[in-house]
Amino acid sequence: MPDLDTLESRTAFREWSARSPGQRADPSRFGMLAAALGVEVQHPAPALGVVGSKGKGTTVAYASALLAETGLRVGTVFSPGLVTNRDRLRVNGAVLPLDDYTALLERVDAALRSLPAPADGYIAPSGFFLMAGLVHFAATGCEVLVLEAGIGGRRDDLGRVGLAGLAMAEVFREHTDLLGPTITTIADDKVGAARPGTRFVSHLAQSEEAEAVIRRHCDAIGTDRMRVDATTRAPYAGVVAEGLGGMNAAHGMIAARRLLAELGRPDATPQQVRAAAARVHYPGRLSRHQLDDSTVFVDSAVSRDGFENALAHVERETGAQPALTLVSVPREKDLDGFRTVVATLAGRVVFVGLERVHLHYPERDEWPGEWATADDLPALLRSAPTVLAIGTASFSSEVLRHCGVDTDRVF
Known part of the structure; x- marks a missing residue:
């Protein structure tokens, strides 16, 4: 078995590890890497992006599980993984076979090494894994994608992927050095992953400042907005846990059902919703x-x-x-x-x-x-x-x- 820590350090974390003091990620490198790999990031398989300060992973897990329960082949990117970096990339909930995973990292790294040396910044590890996921999902016939952001939204490499929908978990003050000093600047960056062509933005109930930002952005790009609150969650009582974790779980399934509607597919049945929720194993x-x-x-x-x-x-x-x-x-x-x-x-x-x-x-x-x-x-x-x-x-x-x-x- 290969030494995964060494392999990942040499590939996904190489540019990040070599960054200069104060240097930040260069958003252009994600696009350059996509071109080198022949990946269509503007029009991948229909994709649901997930952003937020807390609860993204739960949202991703339940959205992916319900989409798979309806018969779709689902490619999922978690950021970070549950225990290892290999956990980040999954097809229908399962990690990639080890040989496929190692070959994928080598392939993406070879393309990255073919680019000019970083001048204005590095590609973040989360961007490297996101690109690896897009490569693998295209090669293995995934019909729909669920993609978790690293940090932020607009500034994150997820913000350069054409998304059919965006699910926005709870937002609070975090990473102020990167996203700005206020809830307003942070919410603006996160919702900025939705661009013209994104069909809907679903979001948990937020602070007044954050909701104002979400409304303005959705109006500006002509995107439908769905607010997920206690009333919206009510039909999922007894299906998912109580509390914020249950709210994120319900949000994931609500966003997945909206994506199904946008794709012209039948809505998930109550039986499929219950079966998907019962199958989720998301420790931590x-x-x-x-x-x-x-x-x-x-x-x-x-x-x-x-x-x-x-x-x-x-x-x-x-x-x-x-x-x-x-x-x-x-x-x-x-x-x-x-x-x-x-x-x-x-x-x-x-x-x-x-x-x-x-x-x-x-x-x-x-x-x-x-x-x-x-x-x-x-x-x-x-x-x-x-x-x-x-x-x-x-x-x-x-x-x-x-x-x-x-x-x-x-x-």
């Missing part, structure tokens, strides 16, 4: 795992509301708050909200900083409690009867890997 979203004598709950929440929801979930499941809470959240997420919640907890709380992750963690003296590194995780996860591990998707991936969770299929 309030998922529960047994690791020796410890019960580990894993959630990818990065806001105060998400943190409080996860704590309430653990208490409902076990009758008490977790004995140990492991937190890993950078400054660009809701760090202040996390600190506020931590001040109310009676159990032990440890902040875990990951290495080799491009995130801006707080300094140790900015965190009110213990601090650990990824090397400490195996022992920490086994050190208490109930453990809540909560933070970024990259942190959830690390925890799931230690728990030995199988992510070869998400549905």
Whole structure:
């Protein structure tokens, strides 16, 4: 078996790793790479793009599952993967065979190396994997695509793909160095992935500022807008979980059904909706795992509301708050909200900083409690009867890997 870390570093992460201090991604390299590979990014198979600050992955998983349940061959790009980078690319919910995956990375990298050396910036790893997905999905006859953005929307390489529809999850202040300092600038970038020709934008209920931006953008490009709120979600009660995770799941299926309508295909039946929801296996979203004598709950929440929801979930499941809470959240997420919640907890709380992750963690003296590194995780996860591990998707991936969770299929 090839050393995937070495292969991915040499291919998908090569230009990013060699970037100069302060250098940013060059959006033109994605288009140049597409031309070198002969990929039609403006008119791929009908594609649903997914953007947002939180909940994108759940939206992607449920949209993909329902489209596949109706008989379509679905190509999906997650960003990031659940546990590994190989998890990013899937056909009908399954990861690519290892030989296909390694050959695909080599093919895309060969095309990238044929381009002029980067001058104005690099291609982001998320853009490399998105391109790899488009190449593979075209070659394997995928009839519809569900594509998750990396960071943002307009600035992301997803913003250069012709989308039939765009689903927009919750938006909050994040990545302000890249997306701008306010909810308005961030929402504008994310909804900017929808361009003239995008047939609809569906979005969760947002702040007043974000919804105003979404309305203006949809009006400007002549795109229909669908607002997904508690009323819209009501028909999915009992089909998906309660809470924000359930809202994202329902949103994914609502967007998938709208895409079916745009394609002139029959609507999903209630039986297909229930079957698709029952098949989704998407750990890291309030998922529960047994690791020796410890019960580990894993959630990818990065806001105060998400943190409080996860704590309430653990208490409902076990009758008490977790004995140990492991937190890993950078400054660009809701760090202040996390600190506020931590001040109310009676159990032990440890902040875990990951290495080799491009995130801006707080300094140790900015965190009110213990601090650990990824090397400490195996022992920490086994050190208490109930453990809540909560933070970024990259942190959830690390925890799931230690728990030995199988992510070869998400549905």
